[in-house]
Every structure is written in C-alpha cells, then in structure tokens.
Amino acid sequence: MRRAHPVVGRLRLGLVRHAPPLLKDEPDVLVATRCPACDTPHAWVVGRDTPPPGDQVAHFLTPMHRAWDDVVHTCRNQRLFCSTDCVDTWLQRTGQECGYLMDLGTLWRFAGDWYTGRLEPGYTRRDPASAAAYFAEVGLHGSFWGLPD
Numbered sequence: 001m002r003r004a005h006p007v008v009g010r011l012r013l014g015l016v017r018h019a020p021p022l023l024k025d026e027p028d029v030l031v032a033t034r035c036p037a038c039d040t041p042h043a044w045v046v047g048r049d050t051p052p053p054g055d056q057v058a059h060f061l062t063p064m065h066r067a068w069d070d071v072v073h074t075c076r077n078q079r080l081f082c083s084t085d086c087v088d089t090w091l092q093r094t095g096q097e098c099g100y101l102m103d104l105g106t107l108w109r110f111a112g113d114w115y116t117g118r119l120e121p122g123y124t125r126r127d128p129a130s131a132a133a134y135f136a137e138v139g140l141h142g143s144f145w146g147l148p149d
C-alpha cells in the first residue's frame with residue numbers, strides 16, 4: 001500500500017481543495033492545518049472515494065460575486081475550524097461578518113471536480129453560469145454563491 005503523500009505545515013484550505021485533483025497519481029493526500037481561532041491542529045487523509053471523517057467546519061469569508069476582487073484574500077479566508085464556536089470566536093476577534101459554513105462532506109464534494117482539467121492544456125476558468133450550476137450540484141445554496149436560498 002502506498003503511503004499518503006504528506007502535505008504538512010501551516011496550510012490553508014486551498015490545499016484541501018487543490019491537492020486531490022491536481023496530484024493525479026496519488027490515491028490520497030495528508031492535509032494538516034490549525035484552527036485559526038484556537039490553534040488546535042487537525043489532519044485528514046483526503047482521498048477520492050469518500051469524504052474525510054470529522055465534525056470540523058469550513059468557513060468561506062468572501063461571497064462568490066466578490067471572490068475575484070482580491071483572490072489572495074479570498075483564498076486566505078477559506079479556512080477549517082474545530083466547530084462553529086471557533087468560527088464565531090475568530091469572526092469576533094477579527095471583526096468580520098460570517099460568510100458561509102459547510103461541513104467536510106460538502107467541502108469534499110465541492111473540491112472534487114472544481115479544479116478538474118486545471119493542469120490540462122487549454123484550461124479556462126468556468127464561466128459564472130456553469131460555476132453556479134456546479135455550486136448547486138455539490139449542495140451549496142444562497143446568495144453567497146449566487147444561488148437561490
């Protein structure tokens with residue numbers, strides 16, 4: 001059995017989302033991060049067939065219609081937390097409004113095909129209509145994603 005490709009360090013959610021589709025030859029990746037609120041370390045082996053177990057939550061700060069205003073800021077603020085309590089603590093501490101919360105299963109489905117083809121020649125970013133269709137398909141909803149509630 002192959003060992004999970006290690007991706008360790010102070011990683012942001014981006015790597016959870018990018019790693020499995022981009023590392024085509026790896027069956028899974030080890031992702032580790034710390035809760036932005038309380039610094040608790042978390043690690044998951046993220047594979048292609050089932051979502052990683054855990055009751056942690058992902059919080060996306062920037063709504064999709066603003067995502068490209070400052071894409072670095074957008075990606076930096078897509079983070080994994082212990083719980084919604086830790087999200088609340090972090091929002092209070094940083095003086096920010098809640099964005100969008102999702103569980104690991106939804107995050108995993110979201111990440112699944114989002115970057116499919118990114119390394120292929122001629123890849124182009126999804127247009128807004130097909131992006132919205134993809135968001136709906138993986139279980140996201142509401143104005144944050146440009147979708148109905």
Ligand SMILES: [Zn+2]
Nearest residue numbers: 035038082086
């Ligand atoms: Zn925490």
